[in-house]
Amino acid sequence: xxxxxxxxxxxxxxxxxxxxxxxxxxxxxxxxxxxxxxxxxxxxxxxxxxxxxxxxxxxxxxxxxxxxxxxxxxxxxxxxxxxxxxxxxxxxxxxxxxxxxxxxxxxxxxxxxxxxxxxxxxxxxxxxxxxxxxxxxxxxxxxxxxxxxxxxxxxxxxxxxxxxxxxxxxxxxxxxxxxxxxxxxxxxxxxxxxxxxxxxxxxxxxxxxxxxxxxxxxxxxxxxxxxxxxxxxxxxxxxxxxxxxxxxxxxxxxxxxxxxxxxxxxxxxxxxxxxxxx
Numbered sequence: 658x659x660x661x662x663x664x665x666x667x668x669x670x671x672x673x674x675x676x677x678x679x680x681x682x683x684x685x686x687x688x689x690x691x692x693x694x695x696x697x698x699x700x701x702x703x704x705x706x707x708x709x710x711x712x713x714x715x716x717x718x719x720x721x722x723x724x725x726x727x728x729x730x731x732x733x734x735x736x737x738x739x740x741x742x743x744x745x746x747x748x749x750x751x752x753x754x755x756x757x758x759x760x761x762x763x764x765x766x767x768x769x770x771x772x773x774x775x776x777x778x779x780x781x782x783x784x785x786x787x788x789x790x791x792x793x794x795x796x797x798x799x800x801x802x803x804x805x806x807x808x809x810x811x812x813x814x815x816x817x818x819x820x821x822x823x824x825x826x827x828x829x830x831x832x833x834x835x836x837x838x839x840x841x842x843x844x845x846x847x848x849x850x851x852x853x854x855x856x857x858x859x860x861x862x863x864x865x866x867x868x869x870x871x872x873x874x875x876x877x878x879x880x881x882x883x884x885x886x887x888x889x890x891x892x893x894x895x896x897x898x899x900x901x902x903x904x905x906x907x908x909x910x911x912x913x914x915x916x917x918x919x920x921x922x923x924x925x926x927x928x929x930x931x932x933x934x935x
Contacts, residue, residue, distance in 0.1 A: 663768040666694040667784035674806040681809035694730040696723025723751035762794025798831035821853030824904025828934040886922035905933035
């Protein structure tokens with residue numbers, strides 16, 4: 658069960674989708690939220706002046722302004738959380754982007770679930786980089802909410818993107834609290850004969866989920882590699898899915914990120930909340 662949730666509140670992007678989605682999910686689960694907002698300190702500011710004392714003064718001034726931005730973002734979250742009556746704690750941070758990403762990744766390792774906002778490639782912001790870092794550093798499930806998300810979070814109809822891989826299996830296990838509450842589960846198998854081993858086939862997954870008392874059905878589809886992500890989203894729309902569950906492919910070392918093709922495409926164009934595990 659998700660009882661301890663980390664939420665990254667953006668300070669440089671619209672935050673309403675994230676706040677509404679995370680608060681409504683926490684209310685349904687009776688969960689606690691640790692809300693983290695980062696005011697980013699420009700890495701070049703500290704080097705603009707010569708001399709140790711001058712450098713420290715400039716950096717401290719930038720950090721104070723960054724903390725004010727973080728506090729302002731958290732004030733919006735705090736208002737919504739108070740109205741909903743959920744348990745929450747707010748944590749403002751003022752840090753350079755690399756340090757902020759590392760800190761959030763470390764915090765996420767202690768939580769049952771992390772909730773972040775889908776990156777927006779049309780907007781240059783460090784808030785776009787942090788969600789991916791949390792995915793790669795958390796060691797647990799990360800729920801991406803589309804920046805177009807509105808209203809309350811629902812998980813009555815859940816789609817599992819299944820290719821028989823370790824990451825798909827990890828995501829499926831990490832989504833167990835959502836699957837247990839779902840009214841219908843759709844196993845999405847694309848190009849299964851080319852990707853999933855027989856022992857980890859979609860039909861065998863359905864049997865194992867059935868032993869948990871979960872009702873599933875399988876949609877088996879074919880698609881070229883470039884069309885896998887559009888095919889998933891098209892099926893999600895046709896099936897009116899509330900949530901997708903999938904492995905998050907790639908790796909990151911803070912300064913360089915390598916995302917798998919489907920993962921990258923999904924983060925760029927997701928239309929429904931998507932739970933990923935790496």
